Amino acid sequence: MSLPRTPSFDLTGKRALVTGATSGIGEGCAVALAEAGAHVTLVARTATKLDAQVTTFASHGWDAKALPLNIADVAATEAAIADAGPFDILVNAAGLARHAPATETAETDFDAASDLNFKAAFFLTRAVAKGMIASSKSGSLINISSQMxxxxxxxxxxxAATKHALEGMTKSMAIEWGPNQIRVNTICPTFIRTPLTEQTFAHPERRAWIEEKIKLGRVGEVSDIMGAVAFLASDAAALITGTSLLIDGGWTAD
Structure with a gap:
């Protein structure tokens, strides 16, 4: 009797590019892919942090290299990706938040958030996809979005507007590149404990509001994201594209 077999989660031989890779969610995603066997190119703006990260990865027996890059610089990003690629996997975890009431939002903050969270994500994802298409490679493109x-x-x-834009971009790219066997998805976390979110959690009222909205009653940890990114990057997710994996503890369930 023949039984179905579980597709492989193994990423041995795959080349992955991870942005925002020196801290928080990006670091966790890079570790998850390296643990699964991928060669990981780590992207961030600060070369010294990247070099330290590569050394740490090597101490664990993981294959990694550094690529110092500001992905908000579209021309530099496209040139760097064309030179370093082609890749099999992209995880775009770079992003920023400058929260303020809409009536008090500065134009500079609007531009900074939209330029990185949406514009840079668009051209980075496109650059990696171009390399895949030119080399006839299938692959998985993953953007770290948000429950927002x-x-x-x-x-x-x-x-929230930048992340809604990212969701629409992802669906459209998935439709466009599906015939090339390139999958495009987002991961949408709730509040995750990272150095950037500690300021929010330090306010008892804000933390109480967050924990009340998360049905599982706790904030997220970076480890909550790691299994999801390894899954979406692997053959186990071979029929998943144009969708969002919400890791929100039930925040959006109602």
Whole structure:
């Protein structure tokens, strides 16, 4: 009797590019892919942090290299990706948030958030896809979005708008590149404990509001994202494209 077999989660031989790779969610995603066997190119703006990260990866027996890059510089990004690629996997975890009431949002903050969270993500994803298509490679493109790509939030009009844009971009790219066997998805976390979010968790009222909205009653940890990114990058997710994996503890369930 023949039984179905579980597709492989193994990423041995795959080349992955991870942005925002020196801290928080990006670091966790890079570790998850390296643990699964991928060669990981780590991208961030600060070369010294990247070099330290590569050394740490090597101490664990993981294959990694550094690529110092500001992905908001579209021309530099396209040139760097063309030179370093082609890749099999992209995880774009670079992003920023400058929360403020809509009536008090500065134009400079609007531009900074939209330029990195949406514009840079668009051209980075396109650059990696171009390399895949030119080399006839299938692959998995993963953008780290947010639960705020599906709901709204107080003081988050700009941030939520950039993530809603990212969700629409992902669906459209998935349709366009599906015939090339290139999958495009987002991961949408709730509040994850990282150095950038500690300031929010330090306010008892804000933390209480967050924990009340998360049905599982706790904030997220970076480890909550790692299994999801390894899954979406692997053959186990071979029929998943144009969708969002919400890791929100039930925030958006109601």
């Amino acid at each position: 790509g599906h709901v709204g939030g107080i003081d988050r009009a700009v941030y």
